[in-house]
């Protein structure tokens with residue numbers, strides 16, 4: 516059994532249901548764009564290669580922040596302005612950030628860089644994979660990871676994610692592994708942690724490198740070991756919407772001297788060409804210092820929210836609270852982190868007579884009923900925002916790679932769960948769990964919006 520550390524974990528864990536998803540289909544590319552355009556809202560947008568996923572959800576600290584983390588950032592900026600370190604290539608904040616990350620993640624080397632997207636590519640490049648190498652990637656993941664594998668000179672082979680989730684397992688990876696597989700990229704997504712103990716054990720037996728993408732889960736841990744420190748290389752993001760945000764930025768961590776050396780050589784072009792700046796490091800440090808406190812507040816709000824959302828039987832919730840889920844490692848103690856909390860529109864929504872009437876009118880040939888139902892939910896959330904003036908930062912998940920052609924990747928196994936994830940995922944932004952400027956949570960607002968949709972579905 517896998518358990519979670521969180522103040523109210525047990526109460527929540529006992530109260531939630533377990534749904535299994537069936538079905539399939541595809542997700543229209545333009546769902547989130549349409550929602551944003553129609554509402555002029557700043558709902559979060561995932562799965563865009565252009566413009567970036569971060570574009571609509573900037574997470575800036577306002578000028579008069581009252582939350583302690585925001586205050587600490589403001590103080591750090593004031594100090595940097597006074598001592599002039601803000602204009603340095605390499606100043607005290609960069610030096611300190613490397614050592615704080617190395618210590619907190621228990622890794623020997625920390626390579627800071629310009630983004631999480633580039634960090635994945637850099638990690639892959641450091642492995643010096645042979646020419647015909649294949650890298651395993653889940654059929655549902657951040658789009659940049661597909662591109663990073665290609666840009667590092669390898670080819671992509673897709674495996675499925677676990678049912679009702681967004682992460683692969685050792686079993687799903689094993690099904691897709693081939694003779695040229697040399698490495699895997701595993702991401703923790705939407706609050707669900709990939710089962711790293713069993714994945715790493717399996718990869719070791721297979722002689723595969725593990726790149727662990729912890730961009731969404733800074734501060735999470737499995738069995739007390741931080742997410743991002745399980746793989747041969749771990750990757751983090753400091754992008755504008757992330758749990759620790761500096762507008763842009765990323766990091767790769769490793770214990771291996773050779774990988775660290777290769778990353779330095781690759782980035783060195785007379786200067787460090789993909790660097791994180793001193794000013795970025797200046798705002799990251801105080802956020803790191805407050806991470807655990809903020810993390811517990813978010814965890815509490817997330818568990819409350821997930822518990823309350825269980826009343827909507829047309830949704831499947833983030834499976835992390837299921838103690839007997841088949842993809843969890845036996846006995847593992849997890850502390851999840853929530854960048855965006857994922858949930859899935861359940862196929863039962865298609866049984867509602869209202870949705871039955873609406874879906875055929877909305878569906879075009881490339882859309883599955885499930886993704887159309889999700890679009891309908893997002894449209895309802897947009898209406899709710901317009902009518903109440905209450906901002907709800909929720910959007911669709913990633914598009915996933917199921918529709919990518921055979922010339923772009925190998926797909927040796929069915930990717931049914933990845934397809935469902937691409938069609939049905941909704942993600943709620945972490946600012947509802949802990950507003951970065953006020954420290955308050957606004958989960959009641961989101962529940963009220965879903966109550967109003969629920970009433971329509973029942974009508």
Ligand SMILES: Cc1ncc(COP(=O)(O)O)c(C=O)c1O
Nearest residue numbers: 630631632657702730752753754
């Ligand atoms: C799983 C995952 N990996 C990598 C990235 C890329 O990070 P960045 O925005 O810093 O490039 C993201 C961004 O959302 C992500 O979610």
